[in-house]
Amino acid sequence: MGAALRTRITQLLGIDHPILGGGLMWLSDARYVAALVNAGCMGFITPRSYASEADFRDALALCTELTHGKPFGVNLTLSHRPEANSMVPRWMDASLGHGVKVFETAGHAPAELIKALHKANAVVVHKASSIRHALSAERAGADAIALVGMEEGGHPGMNELPTMLMGALAHGQFSVPVVLGGGIGRGNQLAAVLAQGLDGVLIGSRFLVCEEIQTHPRYKEHLLTCDEHSxxxxxxxxxxxxxxxxxxxxxxxxxxxxxxxxxxxxxxxxxxxxxxxxxxxxxxxxxxxxxxLGPSIAFANRIEPLQDIVNGMVDEAVQAIAALRSMHSQNGMEQE
Ligand SMILES: Cc1cc2nc3c(=O)[nH]c(=O)nc-3n(C[C@H](O)[C@H](O)[C@H](O)COP(=O)(O)O)c2cc1C
Incomplete structure (x- = not known):
């Protein structure tokens, strides 16, 4: 499928679709991230998932091989416990040394890290769970913001606000591209995010049933039985x-x-x-x-290649946008 929805985030990252797969502890390995990249999205390897720096470097090399040299990203999550961040500079250097140019940063006090990544001409998408933190990351130089609501699987911070409201609040407040995450798993939601004037979506939970994620089949089968209350x-x-x-x-x-x-x-x-x-x-x-895990797992109804999930979402988003457009022109005709 060719590019159908061009936004500032597709331009910034050089990707086909305005869809980012957020870093997933233990799961966003080389195979999954390469599947995202090969499907026209951006993905992020999580170095914390690896037992050693050498294993992480092997993952970087495998991802380059599987993506045939296309750009992919690395997630650098900062803990609020300083001792848990001692490896971050090593992971950053290993990634930059390997030629990685896109980073998803997340967590506590990212300003120094953003500065260091910029020195190496890297692009930083900072993930934040409040408008206040997102604005301070933008001031610190983040090139894009991933704003996540309380529906997010993983660590949505102490924020109690839902994704849709976060998106509406973000509108007009940022000069860099903003993608929205948390509870997103369908193309019509992607269309709604674009209609909010934002630049794309960040997804984790919905993609957990893709073939390329390395988890036990019994867990994937269980995910298919989950609904929005799970x-x-x-x-x-x-x-x-x-x-x-x-x-x-x-x-x-x-x-x-x-x-x-x-x-x-x-x-x-x-x-x-x-x-x-x-x-x-x-x-x-x-x-x-x-x-x-987040409630968007309710949208998963089969185990399938990531490319198919992405294509389905993009098709649905394009149809939703066309339906809105025709609604508008029909109303216009009625008024004439
Ligand atoms: C299994 C899983 C592991 C995650 N691990 C991380 C992580 O290590 N670092 C991080 O920044 N975000 C992590 N996240 C959050 C995702 O990157 C992403 O922001 C989130 O999944 C988006 O919300 P959604 O799950 O509703 O799609 C994780 C999410 C899931 C579901």
């Missing part, structure tokens, strides 16, 4: 909201929170991210672990 937001009590699959672990965490816990220690291993990797993604035991 996820829950947890850990607001710790100030680190996490939207996850509603499973046994999520229910246990919910119960501990309701009992008044406000310290990490109260949750023990229940909130360790490696449980999702080892039990759910590797073994298909989706009942255990906090597994990042």
């Amino acid at each position: 996820t829950v937001r947890l850990l607001q009590s710790l100030g680190t909201t996490w939207r996850v699959l509603l499973n046994d672990t999520a229910s246990q965490v919910q119960a501990i929170e309701r009992a008044g816990a406000t310290e990490y220690a109260a949750f023990g291993d229940l909130i360790s991210g490696t449980v999702a990797r080892d039990r759910c993604y590797a073994e298909g035991d989706w009942r255990n672990g906090l597994v990042s």
Whole structure:
């Protein structure tokens, strides 16, 4: 499929479709990111998912091979715990050294990182869950903003506002391109985002059932049974909201929170991210672990190549835009 929807984000990143696949801990590996790029979108490898820097470098090399040299991105997520960021400069240098030019930054206090990436002429899409943080990232030099609402799978921050409202609030406030994320999984939503005057969408959950994501088939099959009530937001009590699959672990965490816990220690291993990797993604035991997921999983009804999901979304967006256009011209004719 050729480019159908050209926006400032497709121009900035040199992609066909105004669709970004956000970084996914444990899952956005070389194969998935290459599938996004080859489908005309942009994707971001998550270095935190790799056991060593050498493994991460191997992933960069594999992605270059699978994309036949087309540009792809790297996600650099900054933790609020400084000790958890010690590898960020190494990952940045490894990526730049490999020729990566596009970064999705996320998390706490990104100004220094944005500055360092700009020194190397990289393009930075900063992901923020509040207008205030997004505006400060723009002031710090971000080339584009990914604004996410409370529907987002993963860590939507302490923001309580839904994506649609965030988009409307963003309108006219930014001079750089803005893409909207959180709960987006259909082409008519992409059309709605463009109608809001924004530049594209950022997607995570809807793409989890694509063939190229490396998770256990039992987990993917379970995702197909999920609806819009299958996820829950947890850990607001710790100030680190996490939207996850509603499973046994999520229910246990919910119960501990309701009992008044406000310290990490109260949750023990229940909130360790490696449980999702080892039990759910590797073994298909989706009942255990906090597994990042948002309600747009309701739109997934089959396991299919990523290219097919993307093509379906773009087709639907184009049809929605045409329907709006014809609605407008019909009204015009009636008035004449
Ligand atoms: C399984 C999963 C893992 C994620 N891991 C990360 C991550 O490591 N870093 C990050 O910046 N965002 C992460 N996110 C958020 C996504 O990049 C993206 O912002 C989000 O999925 C968009 O909302 P949606 O899930 O409603 O489509 C994750 C999301 C999911 C579903």
